[in-house]
Amino acid sequence: MKKIYSIPLIRGIVWQVVGLLVGIGIVVGIRAAMGLQATGPFLVTEHAWVFGGFLGTLTFLVGHGVMGDWFKWWRGEITSDHHEDKPGWEKYFGPSLDHKVIGIQYTVTALIVMIVGGTFALIFRTELAFEGMQFLKPAQYNTLMSMHGIVMIVVILLGIGGMMNYLVPLLVGAHDMAFPRLNSFAFWIVVPAAVWLLSSMALGGIETGWTGYPPLSANMNLVGQQTFFLAVFIVGWSSVLGGLNLIATVVRMRAKGMTAFRMPIFVWASIATSLIALTATQLIGLSFQMVMFQRLFGMGFFDPVKGGNPVLFQHLFWFYSHPAVYVFILPGLGIVSELLPVFARKPLFGYKWIAMSSLGIALVGFLVWAHHMFTSGMNEYLRVPFMYSTLLVAVPTGVKFFSWTATIWKGKIDTPVPTPMLFTVGAVFVFLLGGLTGPPNATVSTDLHLHDTYWIVGHFHDTMFGGFMFPFFAALYYWFPKATGRRMNETLGKIHFWLMTPSFFVMTLGMMYIGLNGMRRRIADYDPAMGFQPTHFVLTIAGFLIALSVLVFFINLITSLRNGEVAKGNVWNSRSPEWQVESPMPAHNYEHPFEVVGEPYDYGLAGSKYVEFAKHK
Amino acid sequence: MSHTQDKASALKQGVLIGVYLAVLTALEYFIAISFMSVTVLTLVAVVKAALVAYYFMHIYKLNEEHEGGHDSFEYKTGTNRLGLWLFLLSDSFVFGGLLVSRFNLLGLERPHLNQLLGLAVTAVLLLSSFFMNRAETSMAHGDTKGFLNGILITILLGTGFLLGVVGVEWRLAAAEGLTASKNVVGGIFYMMTGMHAFHVLTGVIFLGLVYRNGRNGYFTKEQHWGVEAAAVYWHFVDLVWIFFYPALYLIGTLS
Structure with missing residues (x-):
């Protein structure tokens, strides 16, 4: 005991x-x-x-x-700067103050919480397979659907936290993050928040969707609504402090010779992400806090009876929650740009443009929030400027796609294709579908029809899978040997990919199909006369196949951890500094500091060098 | 650059900035009662904020080059400084959001508040910033006694501000019928002053810790990052009030 x-x-x-x-x-x-x-x-x-x-x-x-x-x-x-971790689990x-341990804590927590969020989806997906209510009550459906949304958002925040914490100090050649204690704090504050989030299910649930719009969220007599707001508020602090730490690390702790345009693309993407997380997150915190206070003290911010304005909530909420989707996808897109040149054995096409496009997406992302509100009753003159600013996001995103295609073009890709490369290419295709289905939502005239339909659900899952899930899996397969010293099983990895990708396309295309035909999102049941039922049945099957593929992934992860092939040397023949030293990574990273002497992605160019390690003493 | 200044001229500069800020505050009040222009009031507030950010918070120190290696105290202090400023940037989005909410919900109306009290608490907070600056300058020149006195006066003034806003202003407002749940005017008033008061409270606690550690000889002329952090944070809280004061007391007509 x-x-x-x-x-x-x-x-x-x-x-x-x-x-x-x-x-x-x-x-x-x-x-x-x-x-x-x-x-x-x-x-x-x-x-x-x-x-x-x-x-x-x-x-x-x-x-x-x-x-x-x-x-x-x-x-x-006075405390010592470093605390040695005891070996073992x-x-x-x-x-722990070690950024690698914290990165793994983030990643493993993300994977565990992902099981929870995925299970919620499977439950209500099964309910939707047939018309009429089979085994859920509408309130339970609402709660599961809302929880799936917010839990998966927490998963993504944890997942990118894991990637950024583990990788960025290694990529820039720092021995740790700038503020190790703050780093640990930012992770551990998520744990109590996750407890409150899940406990809201026992306290009446949340019935508003993850967006929690008042007046509904302010008037529902459920305590679960409050614990949900509290949990998101606390998770927001993790995001803010993590972003702060990352910016300080990159600005202050880069290796000698690593000028801005010699930083790896993933570092650029992390900076762009962190800028959003640092600033905009405060506004979802504030908006949720204001609803909490409205419920607790009767402060009428969003209550028209007291002179409040519910649309104000949507402005404050989306000022974070739209840029937040760029928080979710930018690190993933950075991973894609990071891995493609390694496997294509070619320089990354247009390095500077890619680097700037991440910042471009982040900055434009601050000016587009009201495209979620075309039908909300905000001032009509706001619609057109927000439509154009939203369409502008396609430009930096297009730059990325152009660079990826040009990088793969005539590349020398190994056959059979390694699993990380499969997931990277999968990310490009899935994100392309997500990207192309975006402009119709951004255009006011079409959005009036598409708003709140399953089309949006399909589009959103495409961007999240293409921008986060696929690159996250690619990163896990790619850096697993670095973290553990063992490789993951290639056969199981390929089964995972070939099971997940087609099922995923079927699922999101099916969602868009019934969405165009008028299937509303967030509803527990639908009219049989609309003819959605066969498609819903297929969607449910596809959902279970995706779950099965993720199960294969978990089996692979656990078995490889114990019995995987031992990783020797530079597993992927990468130029990146972390692969030039032994795996798993030593406790204090680089024993000998390195200096950057060349361009990061000059794969296949004879005699080019990215980093040079200091001579052994 | 202030760290190369001798003590007398640093002190003189602090006094001068304090006087500028006081004059500008009086000017704000005069503008509000004579020809209430939102543009001019905003401009004056921006000028005040810039003075505080430059001369009290020393924002230019972010640009300093550090000669020592990454493990030297100077370099680490530079990193800490960047971290603190990033935190303040983040925090300013909360206050920015509150200002946006205030103007979205109330427009050019303002709550019925005690003008004299508003001016008094503003002056108290301004004065506390002046003494905070004195405390930090004293520490930077190795004058521990001056430093401790400065901190103590700042704590007292900060507590006075808290009592003025939460203890007196809230009570007066509630007595006149402006409660948090009455209408959105009350909601905004208590939310804005409450959020700011919460930051003042954390600042007072922070200063209390610095005072205690300072009395135990924890800080030296060369190494006093804790003092600098407390000072920058304290001035930031003042900077927020520079915008909140006109937004709550001066701009608009009575609701």
């Missing part, structure tokens, strides 16, 4: 529960003393749940120990 309690994660969760109970106790006590109602449909009022949730988050962090060094600083003590449950 004592041994289990000594694991920081377990200790944190025990403290979290204690914090929750204490918080609830305080509020109930105060309300009872003031003669206000203290009990509610979910045992106590939501004031108690929210305060308990907030306090529980703090007690988790204190109990877990991730803030230990900060407390010492506040007391005026325990370090993954504690506040």
Whole structure:
């Protein structure tokens, strides 16, 4: 028992529960003393749940120990810069300062939470296979659908956190992130948030979709709605602090000779992503906080009766939540640009244009949010400028596609094609479909028809799979040997790819097909006369096939971890510095610092060199 | 550059900037009661913010080159400084969002508040920034006693500001019927002042820690990043109020 309690994660969760109970106790006590109602449909009022949730988050962090060094600083003590991790698996449950450990913590958490979010999708997808309600109640359907959305968003944020934390310090030649303690904090704050998010299902659920628009979200008498807002607010802090850390790392800790235009593309993409995460995230935090306060204290921000304006919520919300999709996809697109030259054995076409296109997408992305609101009743004169700014995003994205095609053109690709390359090319195709289905939504005249249909759902899943899922899998197959010292099984990897890709195309094209015919999104049932049922049945089968392929991936991951072929040397014959040293990566990264002496992607050019390591002493 | 200044001229500069800020605040008040122009008020606020950002927060230090290696104290302080400024950039989006909400929901109306009290708390916060600057300058010149006194006065003024806004202004507003749940005017007023007061509170706690560690001799003339961080954060809280004060008290007609 004592041994289990000594694991920081377990200790944190025990403290979290204690914090929750204490918080609830305080509020109930105060309300009872003031003669206000203290009990509610979910045992106590939501004031108690929210305060308990907030306090529980703090007690988790204190109990877990991730803030230990900060407390010492506040007391005026000096701590050492590095903490050595104990060998073994325990370090993954504690506040390690090593960016590689934190990167793996992010990635593994993302994969575990992905199972949860995927299972939600399978449940309501099964319900949709036939018309009429079979085994779910509409409220349960709403909750599962909303949870699938927000849980998968958390998965993506964790996934890109994993990739950026693990890779960026290695790629720029730093021994760690700029602020290792903040890095650890940014990861561990997600854990209590995930607990609140999932607990909202037991507290009445969320019935508003992940967007949580008032007035519905403000009026639903469910505590789950509040824990959902609280959880997203806390996850937002992880995003902000992670972005801050990454920018500081890249600006301050690059290796000698790594000028801006000699940085790997993934680093450029991470910078663009982090700029959005750092700034815009605050506005989803603020908008959710305002709804929380509207529910708790009756502040009428979005309540027209009190002079509020529900459309204001949508502006604040989408000011983050549209750029957020670029947060989700830019690192993935960076991975594509990173891996294509390695496997095509050719220089990356148009390096500078690719580097700038990530920043371009991020900056234009700040000016397009209201394209989600063409039908919301905002001022009509706003529609046209937002339509044009949205269509402008296609330009930097097109630059990327042009570069990818030109990079593959006449490349010398190994046969059989290695699994990471399969997923990279898959990402290009899937993202192309997602990209091409975008402009019809951006154009006001067509969007009025497409808005809130399954067409949007199909488009969105294409961009998320092409921009995140496929590149994420590519990165996992590609850097798995670097992280673990073993290679993943190629056959299982190919089964994973060839099972997932066709099923995925069937699923999203089917979604778009019924969407064009008038299938509304976010609804639990549909009219049999519309003739959607056969397509819905096919979509459900495709969904289960995707789940099966991911199961193959997990089997591959676990078996390769134990029995995979030992990775020797430069597995993919890459020019990147992290592959020039042994795998798995040593604890403090590079024993001898390297200097950048050439261009990063000059594959196939005789005598070219990217990095040079300092001579052995 | 201020770090090469001798102590007397650094102090003189602090006084001068403090006087400029006070004059501009008085000017704002005069504009508001005479010919209320949103453009002019915004311009004055921007000028005040620029003065604070440059002379009190030393934003130009972000550009400093550091000679030592990546592990030297100077280089790490530079990294810390960048991190802090990135955090402030992020935080300013919260306050920006609140300002947008205020103008979206209330337009050119303002809540009925006690003007004299508003001017008083603004002056108190401004004065606290002045003493914070004195504290930091003293530390940079190795004057621990001046530093401790400066911090202590800043803490007292910060607490005074909190009492003025939360203890008095909130009470007065509620007594006049402006409660958080009455209408959106109340909602915006309590949200904006509450969010700002929360930052002042964290700043006071931060200063308290710096004071305690400073008394124990934790900071030196060369190495006092904690003092600089507390100062920059404190001035940022003041900078936010430079925009919140006209938005809540001066701009628009009474609702």
